[in-house]
Amino acid sequence: MTGKNNANFNKEYVELVSKLTPKTNEPKTLFHAFWVGGFICMIGQFIKIVLSSAFGLYGDNLAGATSMVLIFLSALLTGLGVYDRIGKYAGGGSIVPITGFANSVVSPAMEFKSEGFVYGLSAKMFTVAGPIIVFGVIGSVATGLIYYVLGLLGVIA
Amino acid sequence: MTDKGTLFFKNKPVIKSAFTIVGPKESQSELGKFFDICLKDDRYGESSYEKAECKMLTMSMKRLIERQKLKDSDVDAIISGDLLNQIISASFSARDFETPFLGVYNACASICEALTLGATLIDGNYAKNTVCSAVSHFATAERQYRYPLELGAIRPAQAQWTVTGAGSYLVSEHLSGYPVISSATIGRVIDFGITDVNNMGAAMAPAACSTITRHLRATNTTTSDYDLIVTGDLGALGSRLLKELAKKQGLDLEPNHVDCGELIYNIDEDEFQGGSGAGCSSVVFASYLYPMLKSKKIKKLLLVATGALLSTLSSQQGESIPGVAHAITVECSND
Numbered sequence: 132m133t134g135k136n137n138a139n140f141n142k143e144y145v146e147l148v149s150k151l152t153p154k155t156n157e158p159k160t161l162f163h164a165f166w167v168g169g170f171i172c173m174i175g176q177f178i179k180i181v182l183s184s185a186f187g188l189y190g191d192n193l194a195g196a197t198s199m200v201l202i203f204l205s206a207l208l209t210g211l212g213v214y215d216r217i218g219k220y221a222g223g224g225s226i227v228p229i230t231g232f233a234n235s236v237v238s239p240a241m242e243f244k245s246e247g248f249v250y251g252l253s254a255k256m257f258t259v260a261g262p263i264i265v266f267g268v269i270g271s272v273a274t275g276l277i278y279y280v281l282g283l284l285g286v287i288a
Numbered sequence: 289m290t291d292k293g294t295l296f297f298k299n300k301p302v303i304k305s306a307f308t309i310v311g312p313k314e315s316q317s318e319l320g321k322f323f324d325i326c327l328k329d330d331r332y333g334e335s336s337y338e339k340a341e342c343k344m345l346t347m348s349m350k351r352l353i354e355r356q357k358l359k360d361s362d363v364d365a366i367i368s369g370d371l372l373n374q375i376i377s378a379s380f381s382a383r384d385f386e387t388p389f390l391g392v393y394n395a396c397a398s399i400c401e402a403l404t405l406g407a408t409l410i411d412g413n414y415a416k417n418t419v420c421s422a423v424s425h426f427a428t429a430e431r432q433y434r435y436p437l438e439l440g441a442i443r444p445a446q447a448q449w450t451v452t453g454a455g456s457y458l459v460s461e462h463l464s465g466y467p468v469i470s471s472a473t474i475g476r477v478i479d480f481g482i483t484d485v486n487n488m489g490a491a492m493a494p495a496a497c498s499t500i501t502r503h504l505r506a507t508n509t510t511t512s513d514y515d516l517i518v519t520g521d522l523g524a525l526g527s528r529l530l531k532e533l534a535k536k537q538g539l540d541l542e543p544n545h546v547d548c549g550e551l552i553y554n555i556d557e558d559e560f561q562g563g564s565g566a567g568c569s570s571v572v573f574a575s576y577l578y579p580m581l582k583s584k585k586i587k588k589l590l591l592v593a594t595g596a597l598l599s600t601l602s603s604q605q606g607e608s609i610p611g612v613a614h615a616i617t618v619e620c621s622n623d
Contacts, residue, residue, distance in 0.1 A: 139608070140481035141494075144533075148482060148490040151528060153445040153560075160442075209438050218440015225440050234440050242436035245336040259439060 164224030167217065171228045175201055198229055205230035209237040235259040293474045294506035300621065301410035302466035303403075304417075304458045306574035307352035309344045311426065311452030314563075314571070317553050322575040323453075324351070330427065330452055337427035338372065344454040345370065345423040346381040352419060352456045360386040364415035367391075367405050368456075369398030370423045371566050372432060377423050387419070395595030396492075396521050397475065398422045399455065399570040400614035403591075404472040406459035407616070421456035424565030433485070433600055447486045448523045448564035451552060455570030457578075464621055467581040472616040473503035477597065479610040485603045489526020489549075489561055492594040495611035496522060497533040499592055503615045504539070511539055515586045518577060520569035520593035520613070521549035523561030548572035569593040581618055588619035 179197045182188045188196055208214040214234045218225045225231055236256055243255035257264065281287045308323045315326030325347070332340040345368065353363060366385060369392040370377035382389035394401045402420035409415040427437060429450040435441050459469065478495040496519050504510060511517060522530055527547045534541045548569040549562035563572075573591055580586045594613040603609070 139479045144480045144494065145482065147532060148487065148529060151525060151532075152484075152487060152490070153525070155445065209440075212438060215438045215440045219442060221440075222442045231440065234438070238436040238438035238440075241438055242431055245338075259435065 160222055163220055164222050166224070167221035168224035168227055171201075171225065171230055174204075175228070201229050202233040205233035206237045209234045210241065214238075232260060232263060235263070293476070294503060295404065295408065295411075295472045295474070296507075297407050297411040297469055297471060299411045299413070300462040300468045300470065301407040301459055302461070302463050302468050302621065303578060303618065304460040304463065304466055305352060305356050306455065306457045306578045307348045307355065308453060308455045308571045308575045309348045310454075310567075310571055313426070313449075314451060314453055314552060319552055319572065319576050322579070323571065324348075324575070327452075330425070337425055337431070338376065341370065341372070341423055341425035341428050341454075342377045342380045344425070344452075345377050345421060345456075346384050348423070348454040348456040349381065349385065349419050349421055352458055356458055358417065358458075363387045363417045363419050363458075365390055365406070365409060365418045366421075367402040367418060368421040368423070369393050369402060369566060371395060371429055371450075377425075378421075381423075394612055394614065395597055396424070396564060396566050396568060397593040397595030397612050397614050398566045399573070400472075400520070400591060400593035400616055403457060403459065403469065403616055404474065404614055406457070407469040407472060410459055410461055416461050418459045419456055420459055421454065422566040422570040423454035424450055424452070424567035426450045426452045426565075429565060443560065444486045445560050446484070446489070446525055448488060448521065448549060448561045449553065450565035451521075451563040451568040451571065453565075453567035453571035455567060455574035457574060462621075466621060467578065467618050468621045470617045470619055471503075471507055473499055473506060473614065475499040475613040475615070476502075477610045477612050479608050481608045483603070483606070483608045485598060485609065487525070488521070488564055488596045488609070489523040490529055491596045491598075491609035492520075492611035492613065493522055493526045493529040493533060495613040496526075496530050496592050496594045497537065499613040499615045500534065500541075500590070501537050501539065503590065503592075503617070507617065511541060511544060514544060514588050514590045514617075516577070516589040517541060517545045518569075518573065518589055518591050519545065519547045519549075520591075520595075521562070521564040522547050522594055523549040523564065525561045526594075551576070566595075578618075581620060584620050586620075588617065591616050591618060 240256045243251040309325040311330045334340045367390045368378040399422035406418035406420040482491040552563040592615045598609045
């Protein structure tokens with residue numbers, strides 16, 4: 132009755148649709164994604180150098196502070212309505228870096244402000260980023276377990 | 289009703305007047321000069337986009353009634369629809385009128401559903417004046433169906449752009465000199481198994497083809513009997529698919545088919561295949577095509593508003609997208 136591979140599925144039509152639907156110009160979009168993504172990383176590197184030479188930060192503190200500055204900049208650009216324009220051009224290039232994560236938290240927060248602070252902004256803040264957090268946590272737990280087991284077995288020090 | 293689903297209006301209900309309000313993007317298009325009110329601010333001075341959408345609908349109906357020097361009490365029914373959950377824009381806007389209200393939902397085909405019902409009430413002598421309208425808003429539709437506005441996501445090339453606009457019509461008892469709604473075909477829900485939520489045109493094209501074929505058969509007409517066959521919001525891709533489908537049925541739509549979604553925008557940003565939304569066919573027909581009928585530049589047209597009947601839940605559950613299309617014939621009166 133419904134959905135894919137069922138009674139109503141008109142194979143001939145679906146094939147016609149996929150033939151006529153415009154395709155993504157991959158060389159172009161990949162180029163956009165890589166240069167913007169690379170450029171964001173370069174900005175990160177620049178921030179890192181400034182923080183380490185001007186404030187003498189190093190190690191985890193330096194990495195944390197660099198991420199914080201990038202997150203702040205992304206949130207600011209989202210608020211100013213600029214980041215979505217970068218996203219339209221760069222696609223994955225501006226989604227993959229940490230700035231994309233910040234954008235995915237800030238944009239629903241702005242959008243759902245009209246439904247109030249608690250049930251709107253706060254509740255809907257993670258509608259886009261939620262899965263990333265879930266898989267991030269699961270991934271880190273799994274990695275930790277593997278690391279621990281390998282340590283017990285004496286494979287790694 | 290003969291030939292199941294096709295209605296012939298013997299008492300010749302007329303579209304007496306129409307009124308449109310559109311957002312800033314629509315105002316800048318080729319059709320910009322035809323709209324009655326062009327908003328500079330897509331929030332319309334309200335605190336949320338939903339409230340703005342509701343206000344657009346309310347104002348379009350208010351101004352329509354005022355323009356005809358009527359009062360709320362002269363209107364027998366308001367029949368309106370929109371795209372939001374529980375059609376809040378339509379229902380909430382009816383609060384401001386002392387008029388009985390019927391809310392309709394057939395996604396972007398709502399305007400033809402409303403006009404069909406309005407014409408039926410008039411034709412059956414149940415009403416003298418009905419207001420039929422539909423509204424949609426880009427920002428509210430994006431938020432309900434897709435992503436937050438400020439999220440940096442890419443729109444695929446088959447996507448369309450929801451029209452910010454409200455169009456209202458006054459359907460009344462027969463008066464000579466006004467365009468007549470002579471017949472209507474109520475669409476069947478057709479689903480060919482399209483699951484791409486960005487490809488609404490492809491999901492709706494089979495429904496449009498079905499309704500056009502049925503309407504032509506029931507009214508014993510051919511495509512060349514109409515000056516224009518106007519589809520609602522198939523967009524460029526959907527229109528192409530419709531023509532392909534029609535060709536298989538032995539219909540040539542090439543010479544006189546236009547699509548409101550293709551007409552409304554200058555494609556210069558991310559509109560890609562053109563406009564969509566309940567407001568799309570509603571504002572294009574009301575502002576651009578209706579005056580041509582009134583001035584007899586066009587003698588007869590078939591308006592086929594198309595709707596994709598999906599919800600965010602249905603598509604997340606892997607359901608395909610059913611489409612529906614309702615058709616009405618509008619022609620210059622002979623007397």
